[in-house]
Amino acid sequence: xxxxxxxxxxxxxxxxxFPKRHFLSVTDLNEVEVANLLDLADGFVSLNRQTAKKxxxxxxxxxxNLFFENSTRxxxxxxxxxxxxxxxxxNMSPRASSISKGExxxxxxxxxxxxxxxxxxxxxxxxxxxxLLSQKVTCSVxxxxxxxxxxxxxxxxxxxxxxxxxxxxxxxxxxICGDVLHSRVARSNVGMLQMLGAQVxxxxxxxxxxxxxxxxxxxxxxxxxxxxxxxxxxxxxxxQLERMxxxxxxxxxxxxxxxxxDREKLAKAAPHVRVMHPGPMNxxxxxxxxxxxxxxxxxxxxxxxxxxxxxxxxLATLAARLDNP
Amino acid sequence: MPNRPLAFVNARVVDPASGYDGPGAVIIVEGVIxxxxxxxxxxxxxxxxEVVDASGGAILPGLVDIRVxxxxxxxxxxxxxKSAGLAAAKxxxxxxxVQPDTHPVADDPAVVDFILxxxxxxxxxxxxAAGAAxxxxxxxxxxxxxxxxxxxxxxxxxxxRPIANSKVLQRVLLYAKAFGVAVxxxxxxxxxxxxxxxxxGEFAARMGLPAAPAIAEKIMLERDLALAEAxxxxxxxxxxxxxxxxxxxxxxxxxxxxxxxxxxINHLSFNELDIGDYRTFCKLDPPLRxxxxxxxxxxxxxxxxxxxxxxxxxxxxxxDKRLPYDEAAPGAVGLETLLPALLAFHHEGRIPLIDLIRAxxxxxxxxxxxxxxxxxxxxxxxxxxxxxAAPVVIDADKxxxxxxxSPFDGRRLQGKVLRTLVDGRTVYQA
Numbered sequence: 001x002x003x004x005x006x007x008x009x010x011x012x013x014x015x016x017x018f019p020k021r022h023f024l025s026v027t028d029l030n031e032v033e034v035a036n037l038l039d040l041a042d043g044f045v046s047l048n049r050q051t052a053k054k055x056x057x058x059x060x061x062x063x064x065n066l067f068f069e070n071s072t073r074x075x076x077x078x079x080x081x082x083x084x085x086x087x088x089x090x091n092m093s094p095r096a097s098s099i100s101k102g103e104x105x106x107x108x109x110x111x112x113x114x115x116x117x118x119x120x121x122x123x124x125x126x127x128x129x130x131x132l133l134s135q136k137v138t139c140s141v142x143x144x145x146x147x148x149x150x151x152x153x154x155x156x157x158x159x160x161x162x163x164x165x166x167x168x169x170x171x172x173x174x175x176i177c178g179d180v181l182h183s184r185v186a187r188s189n190v191g192m193l194q195m196l197g198a199q200v201x202x203x204x205x206x207x208x209x210x211x212x213x214x215x216x217x218x219x220x221x222x223x224x225x226x227x228x229x230x231x232x233x234x235x236x237x238x239x240q241l242e243r244m245x246x247x248x249x250x251x252x253x254x255x256x257x258x259x260x261x262d263r264e265k266l267a268k269a270a271p272h273v274r275v276m277h278p279g280p281m282n283x284x285x286x287x288x289x290x291x292x293x294x295x296x297x298x299x300x301x302x303x304x305x306x307x308x309x310x311x312x313x314x315l316a317t318l319a320a321r322l323d324n325p
Numbered sequence: 326m327p328n329r330p331l332a333f334v335n336a337r338v339v340d341p342a343s344g345y346d347g348p349g350a351v352i353i354v355e356g357v358i359x360x361x362x363x364x365x366x367x368x369x370x371x372x373x374x375e376v377v378d379a380s381g382g383a384i385l386p387g388l389v390d391i392r393v394x395x396x397x398x399x400x401x402x403x404x405x406x407k408s409a410g411l412a413a414a415k416x417x418x419x420x421x422x423v424q425p426d427t428h429p430v431a432d433d434p435a436v437v438d439f440i441l442x443x444x445x446x447x448x449x450x451x452x453x454a455a456g457a458a459x460x461x462x463x464x465x466x467x468x469x470x471x472x473x474x475x476x477x478x479x480x481x482x483x484x485x486r487p488i489a490n491s492k493v494l495q496r497v498l499l500y501a502k503a504f505g506v507a508v509x510x511x512x513x514x515x516x517x518x519x520x521x522x523x524x525x526g527e528f529a530a531r532m533g534l535p536a537a538p539a540i541a542e543k544i545m546l547e548r549d550l551a552l553a554e555a556x557x558x559x560x561x562x563x564x565x566x567x568x569x570x571x572x573x574x575x576x577x578x579x580x581x582x583x584x585x586x587x588x589x590i591n592h593l594s595f596n597e598l599d600i601g602d603y604r605t606f607c608k609l610d611p612p613l614r615x616x617x618x619x620x621x622x623x624x625x626x627x628x629x630x631x632x633x634x635x636x637x638x639x640x641x642x643x644x645d646k647r648l649p650y651d652e653a654a655p656g657a658v659g660l661e662t663l664l665p666a667l668l669a670f671h672h673e674g675r676i677p678l679i680d681l682i683r684a685x686x687x688x689x690x691x692x693x694x695x696x697x698x699x700x701x702x703x704x705x706x707x708x709x710x711x712x713x714a715a716p717v718v719i720d721a722d723k724x725x726x727x728x729x730x731s732p733f734d735g736r737r738l739q740g741k742v743l744r745t746l747v748d749g750r751t752v753y754q755a
Contacts, residue, residue, distance in 0.1 A: 106647050126649030127533035128603030147651065148533030184533060210530030211538070 008043025011036070012057075018317050022134045022141045025150045026191040034159070034195060041160050041306070041313035048084065048309055057316050058087035064117040065091045066109075067144070068124040073279060073304070074144050074154075078121045081311035085319070087119070105129060106136050113137040118322055119315060122146070140318045148182050154278055155188035157310035159196060161299050162233060164306070165274050170197030173270070175221075175228045177203040178237035178259060178286050179248070181210050185278045186237055190216055203227030204259060207248045208239075224259050229268045235276040236261050239286050252285050262288040266297070274299045329375050330354040331749065333710060336379035338363065340386060341683030342699035351384050353706040356749035361700050379710055382743060386686040387419025387450075387707030388663060389698045392509075392563070392587065392635035394484075394656070396727075398439060399428025404640035404727045406440065409660065410449030412726040414753035416661040417709035417742040418636070420451040420690070420697040425462065426484040432457035432468040434476035441477050449752050451697065451707070453479045458497045458508055464488040467497055474504045479693045482509035482563065485610050485655075487545055489515045491552065498558035507693065509561040509587075510549055512570060513611060517541035522651045523612045528597050535651055539614060543569040550577040553584050561692070562586035565631060566611045568621035575630060585692055586630070588622050589637035590666045591657055595619070595732055605646045605653035606721075606732045609637075612655075626684060627676045633692060634684040636663040640728030658726045662733045664709075665717055665740035672739050678713070706749035715741035 016036050020028060029037075047053055063082035067075050075091060082089040094108055103111070105124065112120070119140050122130045127147030134141040145151040163169050174193055180186045180202050193200050200218045202209065214220045221227030228234050239255065249255040256262075266273065275291055277300045283289045292298055331353040338349035338361065350362040352374070370376060390413070396403030404412075406423070413421055423440055425431035431440060437454045444452030456473035460466045462483040470481055481501055488494040488510065501508050514537075521537030523529035529536035546562060550573065553560035565571055565586045574586055589609075597613040607613055625631040639656025646653050659666075667685065670676040690698030697707055721734035745753040 104644065104648055124649065126651050129649040131602055132647075132649055146533070147649070148535075150533070181530075187531065187533060211525040211536070212527040212530060215527045216531070 008040075008047055011039045011043050018321055021318070021321065023152060023314050023318060024130050024134060024141065024143045026152045026155050026188050026195070029195070031195055034156070034192065037156060037310070037313045037317060038160055038163055040316060041156070041309040042164070044309040044312040045164075045306065048305070053084050054086060055084065056086040058082065058085035058319050061087045061118040061319055061322070062116065063087040063089045063119045063121065063315065064112060065089065065121045066094065066112065066123070067092070068094055068129075069145070071123055071145070074123065077304070077307040078144065078311050081308050081315055082119070084308070085312055085315055087315070090117070105132065109133045109137050113139060119318060140322065142314060142318070145184055147184065148187070149184055150188045151184040152188050153307070153311050153314055154185050155192035156314065157303060157306040158189055158235070158276060158278075159192055160306045160310050161276065161302050162274070164302070165299055166232065169193065172198045172233060173201070173231045174198050174233040174235060175201040175203050175231040176235045176237065177224060177227065177261065179208045179239045179243065180204050180213065180237065181208045182240070182243070183237045189235065190218060201227055201231065205249060224265055225268045228265065231269045231273060233274050233276060234261060234266065234269055236287050238278060238280065239282060241282060241285065244285075256285055260284070260286055260288060261291050263290060266291055273297060276300060276303060279304070329373060330359065331375050331377065332370055333377045333379045333384055336710070337383040337713075338700065339383055339679055339682050340700040341679050342386070342687040342701060344679070346679045351700060351708065353746070353749045356706050358700060358702060358704050358706050360702055381712065382710050383713050384700065385417070385682055385709045385711065386698050386700050387709055387745065387747065388417050388685045389420040389689045389695065390418045390636045390638065390660065390663065390685065391422040391633065391689045391693060392424060392589070393421040393638040393660065394424045394426065394640065396640060397427065397443065398436070402727065403642055406443050406452060407447045407449070408725065408727045409638070410444070410447050410452070412658070412660040412724065413450045414745045414747070415725055415742060417664050417711060417745050418450060418660050419707035419709070419745060419747045420453065420695060421660070422453045422455050422479055422693070424484045425455050425457040425482065430457050430462050431455070432460050432462065434469060434472040437473050437476040437478045450747050453477070453693070453695065455479060455509070456481045458483045458501075459488065459493060462486055464490060464493055467493070467500060470497070470501050470506055471504050474506050478506075479695065480507040480509055480561065483511075485511055487511050487513045487515050491548060494549070495552050495556060498552055498556040498560065502556060502558040507559040507561050509563045511563045512542050512546035512549055512565070514541040514544045517544070521612060522608060523600065524597055524614050526597070526615060528600070532600070532603070537612070539567040539618060540569050542567045542611065543573050546570045546573050550574070550582055550584060554582045560584045564589050564592065564611060564635070564637065565625070566592040566614050566622060567618045571621050571625050571630065578630065585632060587633040587635050588626065588631050589635050590659055590663055591637060591732060592619065592622055593626065593634070594666050594669070599732065603650040604732070605648065605650055606657060606730050606734065608650060608653050608655050609657055610655035623670065623675060627680070629680075632684060632688040634667065636660050640726055641730045642728045646730050656730065657732050658724060658728055658730055661724050661726065662719055662731060662738075664711065664742060665719070665738035666733060668713060668740035669738055671713070706746055708746050709742055710744040712741045712743060714739050717741055
């Protein structure tokens with residue numbers, strides 16, 4: 001199954017159809033499209049490690065970051081991705097600016113759309129917000145996280161990190177652990193990993209597990225040691241601290257005891273296990289620093305690097321579509 | 326008021342109150358039904374009678390919808406009593422009960438009186454008012470139930486807001502009973518339902534929507550039934566929508582508890598999958614349920630366990646609906662689509678026509694003691710002439726409601742109102 005990734009020029013030379021204007025959900029993608037995106041992202045990883053990192057695939061294009069929720073990490077990842085491809089990048093934070101005072105999401109979007117951006121990257125606290133926007137604007141919309149629904153570029157960068165670490169994804173046992181209920185990262189990853197043939201497990205207390213999650217075609221575990229036993233990848237999710245303290249879990253220390261990733265629990269996983277986390281981490285709550293910082297098991301820094309490459313792949317693919325409508 | 330007598334002849338006459346569904350004629354004199362001819366007839370009519378040949382059409386009693394929201398007073402851009410009246414007339418609804426969750430809340434006789442006077446001045450359909458069960462519909466202190474009753478309110482309810490405090494509901498039930506006033510209560514556990522925009526399950530989980538479990542309805546219903554049984558008061562269970570709650574309801578009824586439940590046309594017609602890609606027109610309260618629940622509700626209507634169907638007309642303008650799903654206002658307009666949506670079950674052969682019509686005519690009228698919902702000699706001439714089979718495509722933009730939030734937009738249905746009469750006056754003609 002292991003294969004050498006093709007070079008960037010070879011992938012850019014491919015003419016594969018990407019028949020969508022927007023990038024909203026992993027359920028909109030098929031396996032071939034994902035494989036092409038991953039190949040392309042792989043090429044961008046090599047590019048990003050060179051001194052001269054800049055291409056002009058997006059020259060003349062305007063990328064607008066529209067983040068209704070603050071996220072330094074994702075926003076700068078998209079900003080760098082856009083700039084490396086030669087786009088003009090504008091960051092809008094409607095919350096901090098006056099643009100959204102009394103305006104609905106759609107009003108804001110229509111206003112910004114009139115400024116003729118080509119690519120609109122949206123993060124919003126409500127599920128379905130990106131899809132709603134995409135129906136009202138003429139540019140391409142990229143979902144950078146909508147409520148508890150999806151975060152498709154995160155799933156793409158996670159797949160890229162796994163593919164680079166193992167050389168393949170089909171057949172990998174992946175345990176996604178923690179607050180699955182509120183996690184858009186988990187939803188996108190379940191869809192993406194299942195499409196790519198991984199075996200997915202969800203691990204967490206019943207209060208943080210979505211209703212009927214077992215019907216997603218995954219195995220559900222409430223015992224973390226059993227859940228990660230024999231797994232190739234343990235993907236930890238961020239837990240909002242306000243959800244502990246008796247709301248979703250009794251306390252931070254009890255949560256860490258049963259669902260925090262430490263050496264002892266990790267020892268149940270496969271010997272070559274890799275640990276992932278979408279960040280930002282709550283050290284000592286869902287993950288022990290000792291595990292997070294151990295570069296022999298942790299892919300967490302890689303994930304950040306892959307984030308830029310994966311987003312470049314998405315932007316380049318959508319821009320190619322803009323060039324040939 | 327037309328002085329010339331009017332006769333609809335050669336029609337299919339459907340009158341659930343008398344159990345008649347067959348050929349016949351209806352003769353109207355001075356705003357009152359002078360005669361209902363069942364079978365062939367009416368033979369010779371005096372020459373001053375205006376005769377309408379209704380061949381191919383059906384005459385139904387005007388529909389009675391006991392759960393209608395307007396925006397008057399307080400939110401007139403949503404819907405006024407006039408626009409709701411026009412929508413009702415177009416939909417064949419001749420009597421409606423407006424809900425008290427207006428601004429201000431109809432929790433005192435003055436607001437009830439205002440609504441009734443406004444409606445009388447508009448002179449379209451019969452408008453009745455429900456009063457709030459508690460002050461401000463906040464579920465804390467009893468509203469002036471006696472005075473509102475005197476002002477003409479036909480039942481009390483806090484509408485969408487369940488009365489969480491059992492002691493408050495117990496007192497409301499006991500107090501209202503003394504005045505013979507029915508209390509409608511929404512069964513929904515407020516804590517399980519807080520912030521919910523959908524029903525828990527695979528669909529809501531995948532879509533990342535905040536959801537309440539279906540048993541939130543059953544839990545509150547069990548309490549309400551126990552209170553109704555203990556107080557002997559008249560409880561109307563406002564919109565049963567889940568299989569689990571229906572099972573509780575059936576058990577209580579089997580034990581002889583005297584309660585009545587309604588359901589909405591929306592929960593008979595849609596399930597949660599209709600939400601699709603976050604269609605906010607399908608955001609309702611109670612939220613849309615699983616298909617199993619919908620089937621159970623249809624069975625409950627077919628079997629008579631749920632005798633009353635409401636439109637749950639709840640206008641919400643575009644600015645309240647064109648928002649991310651969890652921020653959008655719940656509710657759907659329904660006055661104009663009630664009849665064709667209902668007829669779908671007749672055309673599917675699922676529920677006999679006469680039973681469907683009963684649930685929107687004499688059953689709700691009798692529940693509240695309204696003089697409406699029947700084609701009988703001496704009854705007010707509130708009736709609908711319609712083509713039961715005419716195909717229609719619902720176009721939300723063409724609704725006469727001020728708000729166009731219809732989940733039926735684009736649906737292909739059958740059934741078209743041709744003419745609506747209230748007290749013998751034609752208030753709508755296609």
